[in-house]
Amino acid sequence: MMVAEVQYLVEAGYIVASMYYRGSHQAHYPEQLKDVKTVLRFLRAHAGEYDIDPQYIGVMGRSAGGHLSLMAAMNTESYDTDEWAGFSSKVQAAYDLFGPADIVTLMENDEIQMRNPGHRWKKIEDTHAGALLGGDPAIMKERAKEACVKYFINHEMAPVLIMHGDNDPLVPLTISEDIYNDICRAGLEYRVDFYVVKNGGHGTPEFFQPETQQISLGFFNRQLRAK
Secondary structure (H helix, E strand, O other): OOHHHHHHHHHOOOOOOOOOOOOOOOOOOOHHHHHHHHHHHHHHHOHHHHOOOOOOOEEEEEOHHHHHHHHHHOOOOOOOOOOOOOOOOOOOEEEEEOOOOOHHHHHHHHHHHOOOOOOOOOOHHHOHHHHHHOOOHHHHHHHHHHHOHHHHOOOOOOOEEEEEEOOOOOOOHHHHHHHHHHHHHOOOHHHEEEEEEOOOOOOOHHHHOHHHHHHHHHHHHHHHOOO
16 A cells, blocks of 8 residues: 555665554554564575575654554564574664554553543553454553653664654654653763654654755664665
């Protein structure tokens, strides 16, 4: 579905692969991150076949894909499986478009919204975050920390680009603002670029205009072009 949105990267000379990860109706977190890491190892294992430079691999995603891109960018060994073992799942750059990088904050925002009797959800386990985590709702917030980027920030982290709209009705802008500040507080401000997209909603056309494409292309060029 995103082929048209990433065509500009292909035209700039990048090899672009679309990865599939299981949705919350198929598996609970962290299986989604395991899927992403497995794809990264698969691409390195087949780098010669697809003419990929295994030293320079970036990831990007929107919404849930943005969240997983940031988690992958932390470059920890957590959630690596035995499939395609021997190949690294680390990335050299990540582009997060309005991802819910803090699942705890997302759940708290949903709880506030649920005070409205007309809200679409009545229980936390029915929300997107609740469906992702599954299991006992009583300890869901504590378990949600496993899916929060801020708890995994470390000096192995890849450079990241974050874009978020100031009119997003689903994922609060504060989530991206906070992760940017968390990365800066960790002394890694030189590894994060953050843009607030004026009037940007959740996946609205503002994110895929020439101006934003040039920003992301410039980011990938700096991080992925062989030195």
